[in-house]
């Protein structure tokens with residue numbers, strides 16, 4: 001190797017979990033879960049309803065207790081971080097957000113940046129509103145917006161928390177695109193991808209397998225609180241795996257764009273081996 005070339009070093013992890021387990025209401029919800037998230041990675045967290053995705057995100061957000069030495073953020077045990085310090089580096093979008101008071105779009109986004117100069121705050125809010133296509137709702141009360149519009153406002157609030165702040169950055173997003181139309185899903189995931197390109201680490205819980213396939217570097221598939229598959233979209237989105245985990249019958253096609261697409265097969269195929277209820281139905 002020429003002298004002037006040094007081997008690429010793997011980036012130090014932003015988030016590491018070591019065999020974490022979470023019990024709620026006396027039931028194990030997450031078990032023996034270990035993974036690493038590095039700067040620049042967008043990891044999609046997949047799994048059926050009730051698999052434990054939100055529980056894991058809430059634990060990583062500090063809302064559910066896990067042994068603090070089992071989760072490391074930027075090389076330090078999570079328990080060694082002061083809450084106020086970590087809030088500048090880690091932002092979390094929960095699955096559901098209940099607004100306590102009627103507030104405008106601007107006011108909600110400003111909640112992500114409470115201790116900023118007014119001038120800077122308005123500049124950041126303006127930039128985020130433009131990026132997430134919500135500028136025309138700037139002075140509307142958020143409860144009067146549509147579901148997808150509100151979801152974009154909440155994402156803007158979360159992004160405001162880390163916007164232009166020093167690295168490292170971790171975003172934990174629990175279904176940030178579930179209410180969005182297809183064009184806005186693309187817009188939002190392109191924005192997330194740009195953040196990843198700037199070194200942000202993202203863990204994004206999502207149900208849309210094809211969005212995950214298109215945008216995520218890595219997929220982590222949970223079933224009953226355990227990781228049952230992890231890897232590139234091509235490694236995880238495999239018909240046998242999806243049948244075992246979701247009970248979904250599908251085929252998977254490699255697109256010329258470079259990622260696999262999951263195509264659920266018609267119910268008649270799904271039921272092909274079941275007693276002939278569908279086959280005996282009239283076809284005309």
Ligand SMILES: Nc1ncnc2c1ncn2[C@@H]1O[C@H](COP(=O)(O)OP(=O)(O)OP(=O)(O)O)[C@@H](O)[C@H]1O
Pocket residue numbers: 024025027029047048049050051052053054055056095
């Ligand atoms: N406080 C609680 N007490 C008991 N069980 C709970 C509690 N909170 C969540 N659970 C259970 O934990 C399991 C995982 O829930 P979680 O919300 O993490 O799933 P999820 O993968 O995010 O699902 P979804 O895709 O529906 O959002 C579910 O079976 C849920 O009923």
